Amino acid sequence: MAFFEVNNLIKSFGKTKVLKGVSFSLEKGEVLAIIGSSGGGKTTLLRCINFLELADSGTISVGGKVLYDGTVDKKMSDTKMREMRLHFGLVFQNFNLFPQYTALKNVMLAPLLLKIDREENIASTARELIDRVGLSDKADFYPCQLSGGQQQRVAIARALALKPDILCFDEPTSALDPELTGEVLRVIKGLKSSDSTMVVVTHEMEFARNVADKIIFMADGVIEEMGTPEQLFEHPQSEKTKAFLSRSLER
Amino acid sequence: MIQHIAEQFPTVFAALNVGFLQTVKLFVVTLLGAIPFGLLISFGSMSKIKAISATVKTVVWIVRGSPLMIQLLIIYYFPGLVLHTPIWGSGEQGRFIAAAIAFIINYACYFSEIYRSGIQGVPIGQTEAGKVLGLSKSQIFFKVTLLQMIKRIMPPMANEIITLVKDTSLARIIALQEVIWAGQAFLKGSQGISGEIWPLFFTAVYYLAFSGLLTLLFGYIEKKLSYFR
Ligand SMILES: Nc1ncnc2c1ncn2[C@@H]1O[C@H](COP(=O)(O)OP(=O)(O)OP(=O)(O)O)[C@@H](O)[C@H]1O
Ligand SMILES: [Mg+2]
Numbered sequence: 217m218a219f220f221e222v223n224n225l226i227k228s229f230g231k232t233k234v235l236k237g238v239s240f241s242l243e244k245g246e247v248l249a250i251i252g253s254s255g256g257g258k259t260t261l262l263r264c265i266n267f268l269e270l271a272d273s274g275t276i277s278v279g280g281k282v283l284y285d286g287t288v289d290k291k292m293s294d295t296k297m298r299e300m301r302l303h304f305g306l307v308f309q310n311f312n313l314f315p316q317y318t319a320l321k322n323v324m325l326a327p328l329l330l331k332i333d334r335e336e337n338i339a340s341t342a343r344e345l346i347d348r349v350g351l352s353d354k355a356d357f358y359p360c361q362l363s364g365g366q367q368q369r370v371a372i373a374r375a376l377a378l379k380p381d382i383l384c385f386d387e388p389t390s391a392l393d394p395e396l397t398g399e400v401l402r403v404i405k406g407l408k409s410s411d412s413t414m415v416v417v418t419h420e421m422e423f424a425r426n427v428a429d430k431i432i433f434m435a436d437g438v439i440e441e442m443g444t445p446e447q448l449f450e451h452p453q454s455e456k457t458k459a460f461l462s463r464s465l466e467r
Numbered sequence: 468m469i470q471h472i473a474e475q476f477p478t479v480f481a482a483l484n485v486g487f488l489q490t491v492k493l494f495v496v497t498l499l500g501a502i503p504f505g506l507l508i509s510f511g512s513m514s515k516i517k518a519i520s521a522t523v524k525t526v527v528w529i530v531r532g533s534p535l536m537i538q539l540l541i542i543y544y545f546p547g548l549v550l551h552t553p554i555w556g557s558g559e560q561g562r563f564i565a566a567a568i569a570f571i572i573n574y575a576c577y578f579s580e581i582y583r584s585g586i587q588g589v590p591i592g593q594t595e596a597g598k599v600l601g602l603s604k605s606q607i608f609f610k611v612t613l614l615q616m617i618k619r620i621m622p623p624m625a626n627e628i629i630t631l632v633k634d635t636s637l638a639r640i641i642a643l644q645e646v647i648w649a650g651q652a653f654l655k656g657s658q659g660i661s662g663e664i665w666p667l668f669f670t671a672v673y674y675l676a677f678s679g680l681l682t683l684l685f686g687y688i689e690k691k692l693s694y695f696r
Contacts, residue, residue: 266599267598268595268598268599294603294604298601298602298603299601301598301599301600301601304599305599306599308595308596310592312590312592312593312595312596313596314593314596314611315615315695315696316614316615316695325600325610326600326602329606329610358695359695359696360695360696374600375599375600378600
């Protein structure tokens, strides 16, 4: 069994079926990029993986253990939900930093509240993370004093502070001015060297091609095509994939 | 003229101070009641149970849509004159309780709308970021959203509270012995002074001083909270 497995996830909002049976697996340390046109269900997939939405059916497993089974786990206790969420991290499109705390405090807040370590250790880990995303000189700045790219890097540090097994990104650069996307993508690329497993929804084709081990093209709630960057970008099989790729190359 | 006022001033000043004390008491009691009661009402109006939210919203609409003066009159006179059970009694204390109840209900309804927009104004992404970080519901409320809500509601709350300072004068309609009543007494005649209009005009100074003080206080609080957006 692979380190991270998603099996046949189905999710509807009212009458609209948004995920129509999504399955994939990922080995530890691998990076998965998810591409696809708007409305295909990419955000919904990440939200289901992070339990911000509960899938109607399907399973999610990490390290060989089934964490979530949509057919039985609908009414879950708050405590169990929180434990499950800790396997995952999510970096949002629009950062969602806590505005009333400094960059450093944003990174420290959850570890402090969850009491995962002694306070001084939490503080020094947080400083290391802030260093790692290249913001040592901005640690005591409030989010409103940071650029979008800097805010997103703080958000990445915040997600890393809880050492999630799998870190998810939902279009981490699409709220940014073009000149700021590079710094954020470089940070994400830099994380790859370590053993962190990542799922990145992105419209940055160059980034997907260079960084991902595996690419999924999603359309209309299903995985239309899945493979290595080489396979997907050089030899796409599905007509939908071909159309999408040629459209995004034009841009 | 000036000399004439100067002679009367000590007597008038003492009487107005007593009246103003009652004004301040009504102001404080209204806030102490309406601030928490308003929160309850705002939860009611946001309730997922339709029957509760619809009822609460209707009541809020009625209270906000009709004059506080009429609400005061109804609350004070309805039990005695219509139900023939004068629960308030006839003394100053009864008038104060009736006034306080009318003010608390009225202001709680206004506050509830401010709270509601404050609560709903904090982006859902804040709560979701907290959830993804494994925080509990109460940790998210107290450590993430509460201060953002307070910051959002501060300017409209300051407005309402300063309006309350002036609205307390409406309690004059049920003869509560607040500062306007005290000023008016010298028109009819009291402590050897009668036919004098200036004490009534002079009460405005009390309202100005009080609302000026509050304006400074709220300005200070808003400045304290301006370090984030
Ligand atoms: N909470 C919701 N309630 C109802 N419909 C929803 C909800 N969330 C998403 N949808 C619908 O599900 C579909 C997939 O949305 P989703 O946000 O997952 O797409 P996406 O692939 O992330 O698109 P984009 O590239 O624009 O971000 C859309 O048609 C959307 O309208
Ligand atoms: Mg999306």
